Amino acid sequence: MQIGANSLLQEMQSLSGEIKPSGLNSGFGSPITQQVSNTSGSDFGQLLSQAIGSVGELQANAGSLATRLDMGDTRVTLSDTVIAREKASVAFEATMQVRNKLIEAYKEIMSMPV
Template sequence: MSIAAIESVLQQMRATALQTGFATTHRASDAAESSQAGGFAGELQRTLSRISGMQQEAYGKAEAFELGKPGVALNDVMVDLQKANVAFQTGLQVRNRLVAAYQEVMSLPA
């Protein structure tokens, strides 16, 4: 797997995050600064943190619904749980592709 393919997956993750309201929108210069600050590892860490945050928020809302707190609708709980699930599945697929890329690189002759 090439660097271009990994960058393509990262772009897909960003697009999905923006579509689901998962990430805040920022200017291109801010994105360039953030990618330079941590590189790929930093971006991966931030993405994993956002996925974890989405899951915690969804589970918190589900618990609030179960306890009967006012203002928590079932449809909101279900949508948040599905968004968290989609984010997790996307992260899992990225991990799978990174592992496959690592295995491919390690199998190259020296």
Template sequence: MSVQGIDQVLGELRSMSALASGQPVAKATEAGAPDFAELLKQSIDQVNQVSQGAQAQQAAFQSGDSDANLQDVMVSLQKASLSFQTMVQVRNKLVTAYQEVMNMQV
């Protein structure tokens, strides 16, 4: 997830928080920017692509492909694992933020 994407997610969370507390919402996003759902979907798709690429490299190594070496397979598997763990942590933070917004008194 890029810095711009994180800033956009934080902006969305701030605007939801302001809306829930009854404060006026300042719209600071640009007109052509993707919405939160689209950004989240793109991030999940990227994690999925990394995971599928790592699995393909692993299968090629296991089948004895001469182009696949152990170091590249291990690095790609670690990248896939790290990206998945990051996605899970982002999901946990989003669920926590959602619960906090829902628990706010209006």
């Protein structure tokens, strides 16, 4: 499964909509208008699992392109390899940022008085 830039942005905005109050901006300059209709835990877990799987696929694709380029495959260009590596890098960085925000939110909830 390939993650496009628009679909990744939409997923991040919808996740941001769950965390932030609706009056705040999403960080991209526009108010959040998308709302998540189904917020059950299994669906979130499945979405997270798919996102991590997609990042893994992007990394594997970038690795295979780099290997094919190193082996002298004439069908693989240097620009394709660099673009694939950058896509994998951006996707991994976005995943790490989501993970950091989830951990931060968990710590904040756990420190709340009961």
